[in-house]
Amino acid sequence: MGIKDFAYIRCSTTKQVKDGNTIEVQLKGIQDYITKNNIEIPHGNWYIDGAQSAKNLNRREFKKLENIVKNGDAERIFIYKRDRLIRDVQDLYTIQNNFVVDKRVKVISVKDGEIAWHNANEEFMQVVYSAKDKLEITQASERTLDNLYMSALKGNYTIASIPIGARRCKRGDAKKAIEFPDENVKDIVFVFDYIADVKCSLQERVDYLNSIQHMAIKWTTHNLTRMITNPIYSGDFVTKRYKIENHTPGVITKEKQNRAIKNLYYKGQRNTYQYVFKDIIHCDTCDTILDQQSTKKRKRNGKGKIYLYYYCPACGYRVSESTVLSELEGRLDRRFMLQEHGKFLKEAVERKTRIKRLINFYNQMYVSGKLEFELAVGEIEKLKQDYKELKIWTDKYYKDNDVIVFSRMSYRAKRIYLESHVKYIKYNAKNLKFDIIYK
Template structure:
């Protein structure tokens, strides 16, 4: 008979318990030899939980089973195969379907009778119960720590040392991020402002995601929270993929924001996310548009007229030179916003048309680089998942009294250092592919512009352009409905 050996190790600690890959391999090879079985292949899932069957080697084993490449599946213990009763039933049915036997080297199972099936199902149920009990104990211990205001582990947020001491310089940058957001800028625009002024996050650039995370994080208001809050007041635990109540506790660290300031920011984030936000976002080009005659800034204003035919109120956005508005010292006519939009889009189209060959080369280079970076990110994420699992097990051992308080501190600190380094690698890798070449950015500009809302268009302009200078040879413009007067872009400076 041909045997398929299946080996699973979920954590490094199992090596100490006799469940190491090599330990299982030797014992299973000896067992197969004692039965005069030929080992067809070894299927090893290193660092995977038995909560489901989504494991690479398990999937390969099932595929080879369909191809009838072996006659029996051999494991060290049943819980190496699965800890879920539902998955166990699926596997037993699959074994029957393809005429494959199942054998555990340390347990006596036979699946040809109803009693034998009942017994193996009972053992599987006990394994699932054990996994659930361990998970509940760990979660209970962690939640209790949070309620008592103690951090259950994890990386200390930017702005604090590993001892939770406030870093004053970093706290000022965080306060500045909040101030910029409250002026009406979006996450991307806040990130750009901070980066352009050299206010980096310990040498790394801000992104829209890190700005949003910082403003939403209650830790900066002196609150410890277990999980990331969702719209329904719960959080999703990614390790167990389940929705549980969000747990809060008052921390002992020095806050950067008051509770009132934090709630004010959260309220603003909610209003902006649901669309109930400021009308000043309708002026897409404010802040970057300049007059081509006098060099002054052009700002937006809104005209309101009632249609003679329908009676509906029609609002139109215009831009006017600030010198013309202030003292009539400039003769630049006003521009409708749609006119500026048209001029900018045409300008960009001309750049793309002139540099099409260069764009193709840039895109090929970027695609190759992006594949390499994504591979390294996936590898780092797998390593990170192992670290998080190890931390959970150390916490369980501490709750069970298997290791001392001093010992868990050392182990958790070591795991956190590894975790921080992995997260740094992931962030750096993503930054490497986020800084797209300018030409590719311009290629996607028109597509992004068409699907963006007012707020997003404002951010696209702010992050793409430093200055847009518009000009015309005309002075007195007599507007023709739905038509543009002769005008052009003098200059565009890109960020």
């Protein structure tokens, strides 16, 4: 028994009878050949790919056979005809290199002989045969596409899956045309109007249609996208190969479909950055409300950081959001705490402010050379330790008394507090000073 002998059979369709390449014909042909040559192939060594095209080698049963060859467990592979295994020059060289040369496996065709070569003339003939098979499959594909085009010209809808809300019908010579029933037209128009007019994310649209159980189907981002982008709803039938205008009576206008497609992937405004003091800061020189501006500094790793600014369109200067926060948060914190908690935290906040100023002072003294390094570091470390202990104490107070100061508020809470307590903020660009005018 030839344990290392295998047979491979492929059929493009289960009803492929015209060219005599049915699975039964191939089975009988290989069985007669191996019986005549006293070869026996075990029952488990037969691999059959049904309804598989030969345009490439990506076939389920062939992949199993290929793994057996890679493991060195095969010596001979029998096929009925060469086009049952390969129909492409590139696949021919794959078989020659991976099977014949690397693993010493013989690929034998019952009708065409061994698929291999040992000299340039044999290689040329094998390439010619494969190119001929490739030409045949390409011509067959083109004939199929041409037939589909001629069928579509008659009014047939030649795509297997019909659009949402449509049904098959007969129209003139077309036996597989489609139409949109009157009871579905209103629902289809509603979907296109909703997509064209309402601005929200694609997933939010899907959730809404499912929530109202529209047209009694399960909506997904996939089928909604296919529906909106399908030109058949406006009357045109479009494929990768051709376009037929006024193919089917449309239910919407092309202008409405274009608006729906444009609005389908709406993602909102791009620059939704959170400016805490938006429309509150005024220029002290010209009394203009400062506008918002953002820049992005890209780093080598491709990532970038967003920098937010307030700028005066009249005077031309700008100030960063971080600068405004560092200057105003402490002052707003003190006012907020005095209003809400009296004098309990006033001393702690003032001590924090003094410590920060002293740290900056010692840093400047060291940089200017007026203070030795050891002394400056020692003083700064003491101040940092005091600041840390003070922060621990204030954090504990915040937690025990449920205190939320301005600097610890959310963006929305900060905006609400500013709108209710602050009339406007004056910014003097020359002196870099902020004046808070409360209500």
